[in-house]
Amino acid sequence: MHAAVDPLLVLVLLLNFQLLGTSRLRSVIFSSAAQGVLLGVMALLVHAEVTAASVLVMVSTAVVKGLFIPGMLLRAMRDNAIRREVEPRIGYLPSLVLGAAGTGAALLFAGTLPLAAEHAGSLLVPASLATVLAGFLVLVTRRKAITQVVGYLVLENGIFIMGLTLLEAMPLLVEMGVLLDLFVGIFVMGIIINHITREFSSMDTARLSALKD
Amino acid sequence: MSPHLLVHWALVLAMPPLLLGLATKTKAAFAGRVGPPLFQPYYDIVKLLRKGSVFSRTTSWVFRAGPVVGLVTAVAATGLVPLGGHPAPLSFEGDLVLFAYLFALGRFFTVAAALDTGSAFEGMGAAREAAFSALAEPALFLALVSLARASGSQSLTSMLGCGLANVWAHAGAALLLVAVSLFIVLLAENSRIPVDDPTTHLELTMIHEVMVLDHGGPALGFIEYGAAVKLFALGAIVVRVAVPFGTNAWAAWGIFAAAMLGLATAIGVVESVMARLRLVQVPLLLVTACLLSGFGIVLVAR
Amino acid sequence: MTGLSLAVGLLGLSGLAAVFLNGSPRLATGVAALGAVAACAAGLWPAVSVLTGGPPLAMKWVSAGAFGDFELGVDPLSAFFLVPLLGLGGVTAAYGREYLLAYQGRKWLGPPALFFNLLVASMVVVLTARTAVLFLIAWEVMSLSAYLLVSFDDELPEVRRAGWVFLICAHLGLACLTALFLLLDQHAHGLSFSAFLSAPPMGAGLSAGLFALAVVGFGVKAGFVPVHVWLPEAHAAAPSHVSALMSGVLIKLGLYGLLRTLTFLPRADWWGPTLIVVGLSGALFGITLALYQRDLKRVLAYSSIENVGLVTVGLGIAFWGASRNLPAVAALGALGALLHLWNHVLMKGLLFLAAGSGVHGAGTRDLERLGGLVKRMPHTAAALLVGSVAIAGLPPLNGFVSEWLLYRGLIGGGSAFGGAGGVLSLLSVGVVSGVGGLTALCFMRASGVALLGQARSDAAAQAHESSAWMTGPMWLLAALAGAAALFPGRLAAALAGTIGQLFGATVRASATAELSGLTRLGEVGFWLWVALGAAWVALAWLVRAPAPEVGTWDCGYAAPTSRMQYTARSFSQLFEDLLPSALRARAVLRAPRSYFPPAGSYATQCDDPLTRGLYLPFIASWADRFARLRWLQQGHLHMYLLYILVVVVLALAWVGWTGGVPP
Known part of the structure; x- marks a missing residue:
C-alpha cells in the first residue's frame, strides 16, 4: 500500500468535518464530490501495481462520485431554486462535536478489531467507520431532501473505503455493482426530490410526515 | 554566543515587520493595486516611537503596562522557538507550556489596558479577544501536545528539531492535522481574516485593533511591533511543522527565512480570497481547530 | 507537639x-x-x-x-x-x-x-x-x-x-x-x-x-x-x-481527609482515572460558573471549585502513575497537586482579602457597581491584580509553576500509559488548557471590571483605601506568591516527605530529581521580571513629554459616561452564549403589559444550575410527600412526650426481643 493513503484518508476525515460544520449547501455538495475524487485516487494507490482494471475503477469512481452525482445535485439545486442554507435540526457546533466523538470512537474501536496485519496500522478501517457515522449524522440531523442524498453518498463513501481493504480479494464486479447501486439510488432520490418539490413546493423532508394520515 | 544564536536574535528582532509588509503587499497585488512599500511597517513603528503621547485621565498604570507586557512576552516566546530546527536560545523540558502561557500573559494585560480606558468600544474588543483566545488556547495546546507525543519530548527544541522529518514519515497524517490546526490558531491569535480584520479600526466587528484605539505614540509602536513578533513566533512553529527540512546547517536558515516569507504570502492570499467570518461563527472555527489537533493526538497515541 | x-x-x-x-x-x-x-x-x-x-x-x-x-x-x-x-x-x-x-x-x-x-x-x-x-x-x-x-x-x-x-x-x-x-x-x-x-x-x-x-x-x-x-x-x-x-484551608481539609483515608486502603488501578475525571469535571464546571457571576466573591468561590479540581487532577495523575509503576509521571502529578494546593492558599487568600478590602471600601460586591478602584484604592487594586494574574496560572507568578507541573504530568502520562489511557491523559491536557484559558477570561473580567475604567456607582466613586492592617496582610501574601514563583525548587523540596508518605519512596526519589527543573523555571521567571522592568523603563523613557490630560478618545465620542462602559455581563456574554441553556444565568423578565403598565423589570440570576435544576426540585417533591405526615405535628407538649415514650418502649422491646444488650 502506498504511503500517501493515510494522509489522503485524513483529508477524507477533514471533509467529513467540513460537511458537518458548513452552513452552505454548495459547500456540502463540493465536499462530497472531493471525497469521491479522493476515493478514486486511493483506489489506485491501494493496489500494489497499476492495472487496467484499477485505473478503470479509479476513473469511474472519480467521474461518478466526483462529477456526475454532484453535478446532478447542483442542477437539482438550480432547477428547484433551493435555498442555499443547510437547515440542520441541531446546531453546527453540536454536529461537529458529535462527528468528532464518533471519529474518536471509531479510531479507538478499530484498534480493538482483529484486523489483517497489513491493515492494522492503517487508517482505512477507522476512517471508513467514521465516514459511515458522519453519513448517518447528516442523514439524521439535516432537513432537506438534497442533504439526505449527500448523506447517503457519504455513507456509501464509508463503505467504499472499507471495500478498499478487500480490494485484493474482492472482484471488480462487486465494486462496480456497489457503484451501480448507488447510482440507481441517487437516481431514485432525484426523482423523489422532484416529486416532493412539485407536491409541496419545498424540499423539507419534515413535510413528508403530512403523508402519514 | 554562537553565530547561530546571533542569527536567531537578528531574525527575531528584524524580520517580523517584513511579514506584515509582505502580507499587505500580497493583498494589494490581488486587488490590482501597488500597495504600500514592503518596509512600511518598519517606517510606521519608527515614526510611532518618536511621537508624543496622550493618555486619557481615566487610565492608570495598567494602561501603560499593556504594551510593555505584550511586547516582552512576544519576544520572550520567540526565545523558546527553534527557528528552522536550530536549537532555541532557551529550552527545557516543558517549555511548550511556557510558550503558550506567555501569550496568555500578554493578552491579560492588553485586555486590562483596553478596559482601563473605560470605553465601551474597547471593552467590546477586549471581551471578544478574551473569549476567542480562550477557545484558541486548547487548540494550540493540543497541537503542541501531539507534537510532543510524536517526538517523545516536551521541549520545543527537540519537538521541532531534526527528528521532525522522521515523524512525518511515520505519523504524517497526524502532522497534517496539526499543521492545519496551528495555521487556524495563527490566524485567530494574530487577528487576521477570517477571524478579524487587521486593516480597519472602525467597524463594530473588529477585535484586536479596537482594543488599542486609545494607545498612541511609543505605546502604539510597542503594540504594533509586539503583534508582528507574535505573528513571527507562531508562524515559525507552523513553518517548521510544514517544512521540516534542513539539518543544523546554514542552508536551514535560508529555507526557514524563505518559508516564513511563503507563510506571509499565504496569509495574504487567505485574506484576499476569503471573507471575514460572522462573529458567531468564529467559535465554530476555533472548535474545529481543537478537534483537528485532538485527532492528531488520537492518531499519534492510539 | x-x-x-x-x-x-x-x-x-x-x-x-x-x-x-x-x-x-x-x-x-x-x-x-x-x-x-x-x-x-x-x-x-x-x-x-x-x-x-x-x-x-x-x-x-x-x-x-x-x-x-x-x-x-x-x-x-x-x-x-x-x-x-x-x-x-x-x-x-x-x-x-x-x-x-x-x-x-x-x-x-x-x-x-x-x-x-x-x-x-x-x-x-x-x-x-x-x-x-x-x-x-x-x-x-x-x-x-x-x-x-x-x-x-x-x-x-x-x-x-x-x-x-x-x-x-x-x-x-x-x-x-x-x-x-x-x-x-x-x-x-x-x-x-x-x-x-x-x-x-x-x-x-x-x-x-x-x-x-x-x-x-x-x-x-x-x-x-x-x-x-x-x-x-x-x-x-x-x-x-x-x-x-x-477557601484557602477549610475546603483543602476535604482533600486532607481523602488523602488520609486513601492511605488506609489498598491502592487500586482505577483511582487515578477516576480522580482525573472528578477533577476535570469540577474544574470545568467551576470555571464555567465563575465566568458569569455578578458577585465578586462568588466568582472567587467558583474559582476555588475549579482549583480544587485541578489539584484532584494532579492527585489522579500521581495515583495513576504510582499504580502503573511510572514514578516520573507520578512525581510530576504529586508535585503539581501539592504545590498547586499551597499556591492556591496564597492566591485565593490574597484574592479574598483584596476583595474584602474592596467591599469594605466601596460598599458592594456587585461587579456592575464597582469600577475605577485602581485610582482610589491603589493597594487593594494592585493586590487583586496580582492575585488574578497568579490564579490565571500566568508566568511569572506562582500559579504558573504548579500548572506547569500538572501539564507535564499529563503529557508525560500520555506518552507512558499508552493506549486509551494515554489518549485520555493527552486529551485532558486540552481540557486543562481550556480551563486555563477560561480562568484567564474570568479574571480579566473580574479584575478589569471591578478595578479599571470609571466607577459604575456613586459608592464606588467614593471608595476609600483600607488601613495598613488590611493592606499589609495582602502585600505579605502577594510577596509570598511572587517568592513562591521565584524559588519553586526550594518550596517543592519541602514536599518530599509528604510525597514519600503518600506514594512511596521511588516516587519521592523521582520528585527530588525534578527539583532542578523547578529551580530552572524560577530563574526563567526572574529573567522575565527583569525584561518586563527593562521594557517598562524603556517605554517611560520614550514617553518623555508630559502627557496632556484628556478624556478617553473612544473614536471621537465626546461625552462618554461610566454607564456606557462594557459591563461584566456583556464581557462574558460571547462565551455564555456557547453554553447549553441549562448552565446559563437565568434572565427574569417582567415585561410591562396592558395600557397602563406597572413598572417592568429585567434581572439576571446567577444561582447554581445544580441547585436550581436538581436539588431544589428533588427536595420539593419529597417535601410534598412529607407534608402528609403533618398530622403528627400536633403542637401539644404532651403529645411529643408520648412520642418519646413510644420510641423508648419500642427500643426496649426490640432489645428484649433480640436477646439483651451485648456485653
Whole structure:
C-alpha cells in the first residue's frame, strides 16, 4: 500500500468535518464530490501495481462520485431554486462535536478489531467507520431532501473505503455493482426530490410526515 | 554566543515587520493595486516611537503596562522557538507550556489596558479577544501536545528539531492535522481574516485593533511591533511543522527565512480570497481547530 | 507537639477572653487576634520542622474509655496542611480584626472572634487527630464554628439561607464520613488510625465502597461537583477574612481527609482515572460558573471549585502513575497537586482579602457597581491584580509553576500509559488548557471590571483605601506568591516527605530529581521580571513629554459616561452564549403589559444550575410527600412526650426481643 493513503484518508476525515460544520449547501455538495475524487485516487494507490482494471475503477469512481452525482445535485439545486442554507435540526457546533466523538470512537474501536496485519496500522478501517457515522449524522440531523442524498453518498463513501481493504480479494464486479447501486439510488432520490418539490413546493423532508394520515 | 544564536536574535528582532509588509503587499497585488512599500511597517513603528503621547485621565498604570507586557512576552516566546530546527536560545523540558502561557500573559494585560480606558468600544474588543483566545488556547495546546507525543519530548527544541522529518514519515497524517490546526490558531491569535480584520479600526466587528484605539505614540509602536513578533513566533512553529527540512546547517536558515516569507504570502492570499467570518461563527472555527489537533493526538497515541 | 498544644490552648483562651471582653470591641478583637497570631506562630515551628525532614511527632492526649485513647500526631501529610493553615490563619486573624471593627457598635464582636479562633483550633485538631472519634468531633466543631461565622450578617435573608445550606451539606457529608469510619472500624477492629493501617488486607469490593464514601463525604467539604452547592453561597456570605480561610484551608481539609483515608486502603488501578475525571469535571464546571457571576466573591468561590479540581487532577495523575509503576509521571502529578494546593492558599487568600478590602471600601460586591478602584484604592487594586494574574496560572507568578507541573504530568502520562489511557491523559491536557484559558477570561473580567475604567456607582466613586492592617496582610501574601514563583525548587523540596508518605519512596526519589527543573523555571521567571522592568523603563523613557490630560478618545465620542462602559455581563456574554441553556444565568423578565403598565423589570440570576435544576426540585417533591405526615405535628407538649415514650418502649422491646444488650 502506498504511503500517501493515510494522509489522503485524513483529508477524507477533514471533509467529513467540513460537511458537518458548513452552513452552505454548495459547500456540502463540493465536499462530497472531493471525497469521491479522493476515493478514486486511493483506489489506485491501494493496489500494489497499476492495472487496467484499477485505473478503470479509479476513473469511474472519480467521474461518478466526483462529477456526475454532484453535478446532478447542483442542477437539482438550480432547477428547484433551493435555498442555499443547510437547515440542520441541531446546531453546527453540536454536529461537529458529535462527528468528532464518533471519529474518536471509531479510531479507538478499530484498534480493538482483529484486523489483517497489513491493515492494522492503517487508517482505512477507522476512517471508513467514521465516514459511515458522519453519513448517518447528516442523514439524521439535516432537513432537506438534497442533504439526505449527500448523506447517503457519504455513507456509501464509508463503505467504499472499507471495500478498499478487500480490494485484493474482492472482484471488480462487486465494486462496480456497489457503484451501480448507488447510482440507481441517487437516481431514485432525484426523482423523489422532484416529486416532493412539485407536491409541496419545498424540499423539507419534515413535510413528508403530512403523508402519514 | 554562537553565530547561530546571533542569527536567531537578528531574525527575531528584524524580520517580523517584513511579514506584515509582505502580507499587505500580497493583498494589494490581488486587488490590482501597488500597495504600500514592503518596509512600511518598519517606517510606521519608527515614526510611532518618536511621537508624543496622550493618555486619557481615566487610565492608570495598567494602561501603560499593556504594551510593555505584550511586547516582552512576544519576544520572550520567540526565545523558546527553534527557528528552522536550530536549537532555541532557551529550552527545557516543558517549555511548550511556557510558550503558550506567555501569550496568555500578554493578552491579560492588553485586555486590562483596553478596559482601563473605560470605553465601551474597547471593552467590546477586549471581551471578544478574551473569549476567542480562550477557545484558541486548547487548540494550540493540543497541537503542541501531539507534537510532543510524536517526538517523545516536551521541549520545543527537540519537538521541532531534526527528528521532525522522521515523524512525518511515520505519523504524517497526524502532522497534517496539526499543521492545519496551528495555521487556524495563527490566524485567530494574530487577528487576521477570517477571524478579524487587521486593516480597519472602525467597524463594530473588529477585535484586536479596537482594543488599542486609545494607545498612541511609543505605546502604539510597542503594540504594533509586539503583534508582528507574535505573528513571527507562531508562524515559525507552523513553518517548521510544514517544512521540516534542513539539518543544523546554514542552508536551514535560508529555507526557514524563505518559508516564513511563503507563510506571509499565504496569509495574504487567505485574506484576499476569503471573507471575514460572522462573529458567531468564529467559535465554530476555533472548535474545529481543537478537534483537528485532538485527532492528531488520537492518531499519534492510539 | 508542645507548640501545637500551646497553639490550641492559646486559640481557645484568647477566644474566650474576647467573649468576656465583649463590652470593649477594640480590646476583645485585639486580644483574640493577638492570641491567634501568637498561636499560629507557635504552631508553625513544629509543623515546619516535620515538613523539612524532622521526626514525626506523637502524643497521647486523654483516654476516652470505650473509644480508645485520643492520640495526636504530626506526620508529613499533616504538616503539609498545617503549614498553610497556621500561616493563613495568622494573616487572616490580623486582617479580620480590622475588618470586624467596621461593624463596631452594630454587632457584638466577641463571639465572631471566638468562633474564628475556634475554627482555627478545630482545624489544627482535625489535622493532628489520630483517632476516628476525635477526628469526627473536631470535624463537627469545625463545621459548626464555620457555620456561625458564615451567618455573621444574619440580618440578611440570603446569609441565613447560605448558612442553612452549609449546615445541611456539612451534615450530609458527616453522615458519609461516620459510615466510612464505622466500616473501617468493623474491618480493623479499632478506631485509631494506626489500627486502620495495620489491619489485614481488605477485599476489592469493600475498598471500592470506602473510596466512594470518602470521595463523597470529603468531597462535600472539598467542593467536588456535584456536591459543591454550599460553597459559593457560604463564601459569598461569610466575612472576607473567613472566606479567605475557608477557601484557602477549610475546603483543602476535604482533600486532607481523602488523602488520609486513601492511605488506609489498598491502592487500586482505577483511582487515578477516576480522580482525573472528578477533577476535570469540577474544574470545568467551576470555571464555567465563575465566568458569569455578578458577585465578586462568588466568582472567587467558583474559582476555588475549579482549583480544587485541578489539584484532584494532579492527585489522579500521581495515583495513576504510582499504580502503573511510572514514578516520573507520578512525581510530576504529586508535585503539581501539592504545590498547586499551597499556591492556591496564597492566591485565593490574597484574592479574598483584596476583595474584602474592596467591599469594605466601596460598599458592594456587585461587579456592575464597582469600577475605577485602581485610582482610589491603589493597594487593594494592585493586590487583586496580582492575585488574578497568579490564579490565571500566568508566568511569572506562582500559579504558573504548579500548572506547569500538572501539564507535564499529563503529557508525560500520555506518552507512558499508552493506549486509551494515554489518549485520555493527552486529551485532558486540552481540557486543562481550556480551563486555563477560561480562568484567564474570568479574571480579566473580574479584575478589569471591578478595578479599571470609571466607577459604575456613586459608592464606588467614593471608595476609600483600607488601613495598613488590611493592606499589609495582602502585600505579605502577594510577596509570598511572587517568592513562591521565584524559588519553586526550594518550596517543592519541602514536599518530599509528604510525597514519600503518600506514594512511596521511588516516587519521592523521582520528585527530588525534578527539583532542578523547578529551580530552572524560577530563574526563567526572574529573567522575565527583569525584561518586563527593562521594557517598562524603556517605554517611560520614550514617553518623555508630559502627557496632556484628556478624556478617553473612544473614536471621537465626546461625552462618554461610566454607564456606557462594557459591563461584566456583556464581557462574558460571547462565551455564555456557547453554553447549553441549562448552565446559563437565568434572565427574569417582567415585561410591562396592558395600557397602563406597572413598572417592568429585567434581572439576571446567577444561582447554581445544580441547585436550581436538581436539588431544589428533588427536595420539593419529597417535601410534598412529607407534608402528609403533618398530622403528627400536633403542637401539644404532651403529645411529643408520648412520642418519646413510644420510641423508648419500642427500643426496649426490640432489645428484649433480640436477646439483651451485648456485653
